[in-house]
Amino acid sequence: MRREIYFQVFVSVAALACSLGCQEELPTERNGGASAPGVASGEAPSNMPGVMAGTGGVSGGAPGVPGGSATCALPPQRYSRLTPEALESKTVSLFPNTSGIALRVLPYSPTPQVWSHETQALSVPQQFFDEWFRVTEDLAANVDRDPGIIDPCLRQSIGDDACVRSAMSAFLERAWERPASADELDGTMQFFAGEVAAAGGATALRQTVRKVLLSPFYLFRSEVGVAGADGQYALSPWEVAGALSYFLTGKGPDAELVQAAKGGQLGVVEVRSEAQRLLASAEASPGLVRFFDELLGLQRVSTANRPQVSDAVIQSLPEETHRFISAALWQKDGLLRTLLTGNFSMVTPELASYYGATAPQSGWAEVALPDYRRGILTQGSFLTAHPGITSRGVTIRNKLLCLELPPPPPNVNQDLTKSAGSLEAELGRKPNRAEVRAKHMSEASCAACHSQVDPMGYPLDMFDNAGAYRADVNGEALDLEGAIVGSGDVDGKVTGPAELTEKLAASGSVARCFAQQLYSFASARSVGPSDSCAVSALADGFAKSGGDIRQLIVSYVTSDAFLKRSPMQETP
Secondary structure, eight states: OOHHHHHHHHHHHHHHHHTTTOOSOOOOGGGTSOOOTTOOTTOOOTTSTTOOSSOOOOOOOEEOSTTSSOEEOOOBOEEEEOOHHHHHHHHHHHOSOOTTOOGGGSOOOOOTTSOTTSGGGSOOOHHHHHHHHHHHHHHHHHHHHOGGGTOGGGGTOTTOHHHHHHHHHHHHHHHHTSOOOHHHHHHHHHHHHHHHHHHOHHHHHHHHHHHHHTSHHHHEEEEOOEEOTTSOEEOOHHHHHHHHHHHHHSSOOOHHHHHHHHTTOOSHHHHHHHHHHHHTSGGGHHHHHHHHHHHHTGGGGGGOOOTTSOHHHHHHHHHHHHHHHHIIIIISOOBHHHHHHOOEEEEOHHHHHHHTOOOOSSSOEEEEOOTTOOSGGGSHHHHHHSOSHHHHHHHIIIIISOOOOOOOOTTOOOOHHHHHHHHHHHHTSOOOHHHHHHHHHHSHHHHHHHHHHHHHHGGGTTBOTTSOBOSEETTEEOOOEEEEOSOSSSOEEEEHHHHHHHHHHTOHHHHHHHHHHHHHHHHTSOOOGGGHHHHHHHHHHHHHTTSBHHHHHHHHHTSHHHHEEBOOOOOO
């Protein structure tokens, strides 16, 4: 199989995806890859349907504010590469016997600044294609062993053209998550016929399957839409089905969504119904759990080393939070307040001991937690992922209040032990923790930022770097008095975790920020000024619902910001 041909097509689509924000250098002849003929880095390939050549941008407007004449800018058209998890789920659904094929080793570079499915996080170097090319060879071997994986009729005869055409039509729909056009199906059959003449039926089937898997339509998901008279692009029913499913479940559309897409029945009314159906069960859990994991940086727990707590407890903390989120959203009222202040969790006997709670007899069970444990910010996963006062305060400010802090200036002392050493020499004795903090904060270059974040970390200081409760530190009493800074509506003194989480839950700024973060996650890109109208409409509805997260999701997926796209601007 001509690897170079498929790589050229791959580069073309990767260039299109990266024109909307990818910061990785695309593979070219200069850096070890093979550039696609006539396609420059960042230029949209002209053979991709429904996409205007050029760089990404937002233009036009759409009704976005109920009851008013204001318009909201639409997100731009985009192609996005599937995450390793989504690619694995899709591939396993097509090839159930894929044990031993390590799909998740595909190059993947998420950073704390972006979502894992954002274009910037999914690099597109030649290494990715090389690895996927190898994987498709292993996958195609399954077809050699049992052609019936593609269609049962192929077990009888690979030489039956009607059988092969029907089988490939159905396989293309499953693989590309949309029906193939007549030209695409004809092209696939012509390729198959050429391979039959050159190498025989079995080889032809294997190579044709690889051709489908190496297509950009297998590796990338489109949100480009169909042009309307108003210059806006309404997503096709198949694109809507994919966008909804990958957002909520982290994988491709289920049977009901596929049927709705086939029938062309995914307008606002149908999307609302499908979203409510998915949100009625924990099937929506994987996508939303990933949102919270990435929002709060909980993935860091898996690499945490905390000798004072058993590895078994540390490794079970993420699952505890996942179960807590699922319980809050599907067994409780689904409110943001419950996530921030809920005085319960789902624990094992080992975790119950860690929390000082009544232990279940076995397995996982819901239990009441001590009064100082209120919501997700007081769970072991968050506290272990963010082990210190500053990191906890920074996360609250950045992720719950949407107030970004610049990185610290170069050559600034960020090591409290150095402050402690200089202070000990100054005092002639070992300083206490409060004195060390005061010394660190006395330097203007430090205080400018730390005064905005540390006060929100102080109330959580009763939890050590493994999230375990502590009454003191080496006999020194804890000072849990802090403050909320920058919220604009609940600023002021708070003492201890219960008061901190209650005030955050009551903040309209936190609610608006949460709506913005969910919008950003769902659209897989950072939010910019052009999104403020759509975000405001969602935040207003979220506030009126009392902070109902499920209603926020339904409002978003039935909005123009989800269902339509603006065209990419043409280049001269």
